[in-house]
Amino acid sequence: MATILAGTPETRTPAGAPDDPRARRRERFLERMGRGVAVLCSAPELIKSRDTEVLYRQDSDFFYLTGFSEPGVAVLTPHDGRHRFTLFVRPRDPERETWNGPRAGVEGATERFGADAAYPLAELDARLKALLEPADAIWYALGSNEKMDRRLVSWIREWRLRRARSGKGPSDVMDPAGILDAMRVVKEPEEIGAIRRACELSAQAHVRAMRAARPGIGEWELANVIDSTFRAAGPDAGPAYPTIVGSGANATILHYVLNAERADDGALVLIDAGAEWGMYCGDITRTFPANGRFTAPQRRVYDAVLRAEEQAIAMVRPGVTIAAIHEATRLLLARELVEMGVLQGDPETIAEGEEIKRFYMHQTSHWLGLDVHDAGDYRARGGDWLPLAAGMVFTIEPGLYIPAAADDVPAEYRGIGVRIEDDVLVTEDGCEVLTRGVPVAPEEIEALVGADAG
Structure with missing residues (x-):
């Protein structure tokens, strides 16, 4: 078989x-x-x-x-x-x-x-x-x-x-x-075309899932919307990796793939899903309110992550390193966490230490191509970080994950998980975002969520 x-x-x-x-x-x-x-x-x-x-x-x-x-x-x-x-x-x-x-x-x-x-x-x-x-x-x-x-x-x-x-x-x-x-780390035109198609298909699926969302919908139902969109695109298409749909506190679990609970009214839903098209991968994460309206604390966390992503994207150009982008992202998120009262202290010290990993524990980027975490070194053998070059494709994916059991942080933020992820192609003078077929602006998301739910 x-x-x-x-x-x-x-x-x-x-x-x-x-x-x-x-x-x-x-x-x-x-x-x-x-x-x-x-x-x-x-x-x-x-x-x-x-x-x-x-x-x-x-x-x-x-x-x-x-x-x-x-x-x-x-x-x-x-x-x-x-x-x-x-x-x-x-x-x-x-x-x-x-x-x-x-x-x-x-x-x-x-x-x-x-x-x-x-x-x-x-x-x-x-x-x-x-x-x-x-x-x-x-x-x-x-x-x-x-x-x-x-x-x-x-x-x-x-x-x-x-x-x-x-x-x-x-x-x-x-x-x-x-x-x-x-x-493999520098993509050829044929590869960029395949990745572009995978990203377009990934965005279409995320939009469909947002439109289908409603309070009480099963995480598995949203996963089915995503996966069926991929598979309906043709024999060259399918999921690039197991689709992640985490609602409520499940959004604070990075690789939550059980997709077994229902999205409560007032809960955020985090979907991390990407299409594979012709063996090449897309990789998108979006976070949205199941009922179509961010609460004030949810919006505060979401805006912090969005600012981090926008700053990171603006940094992408030949000669910059992925490490520099990650360091800048950690610093911005550290400042946001201090302003929210989630952490206390000097943001630069927090960003350079281990404390921030409690709420932002992963890297900001990874290569993308034939594999979701694609081939290619980030450092030279001597230890220096490799500079970006035109033709490289990678993700930008800052996030904040505040555990529900974090009783030492303000109660309104507990159990909130937000990640925003896009795929970027390095160009000669900057970058092209390949995945903005699905919005990131909070107002656009709120207008989209539940549009097909009836």
Whole structure:
């Protein structure tokens, strides 16, 4: 019962076409490998229960370089022109395809995905060793595939014993993330187009959920509005991660995914949900009153978070670091908490210490792309924070979470959780907010909430 998710429309680009983004990526990767050879394993097929399988989702690095959405192994060998890009795949099988759907097969791997050579997965053991032996190093993510780990360790042990006489066999294992993370953090035009679509779809779903909201609605009902909007957009679409709908004090739980309670009259509802479209992700959080009207304390907390988000967005431009944005956000929120009487003391001291983490415990940003928390370093190996550059995409998501049991803070703020999250694309001179298809202004939110509730 396995189902293979469709890839992006770029997956359907004819092999060898001049605008094939995967071919360009492979060449860039190959150039940086030197005399190495790369082995990339697809995501495993997972069992949900008995003979029911989890919906298949390809490994992001594997997809980034191949566009291939089925189980398999990719091998990149710059020293072997005939096997520069090799795919080991499941062969065509009419009986299995009757149950599980069509496969690309060996022919499709070359004709549709641009492989120089393709073989059935059953031939992996017989062919892989010969592809690896001429290389100086193997680029492979140890720990990503237990069976491949054992296979490579066994061969490396054998090569080590024979190298003095044969002069053959890789001597190093290198993590492909050392190359791929830097490639993936700056998005190409095709990727930006897919992320833009994921963000548009994410915004549409949030708007629909706000319009459907009313006092007493189940968190699960709002989650269904979100998820059904994603899935109705087509075979390339779905949730990028489990949708979070937290009402009342549940909004103070960062990754609350139970979605099991009803939104009381007067409660805030926090929805953190993003669409995946063609394997690329959106990520939006909005917080709104279930009855369409913020109370004065709710509005005070909401405005504080909104000011922090607006300040952070205004800072985004090439050369700035995510760390600088986070530090400025912590300071602004510390000042707001002191003004509300939630914390006492010097805001700068609070922002630099641990005290603020009680109410703002997460980072302000993370990379966004093929993964919701996408690949890419935030610091250089020397420890310096990396400057932003045009083409990077990341989130801005300040929040304040005041536990219901916080009896040392003013009572009117207890149990209030607010997060506002948008996705931004760094441009040459600033940034573009990709997710403002859903409003953040409190007055606009109040006008939208419950519009379809009847």
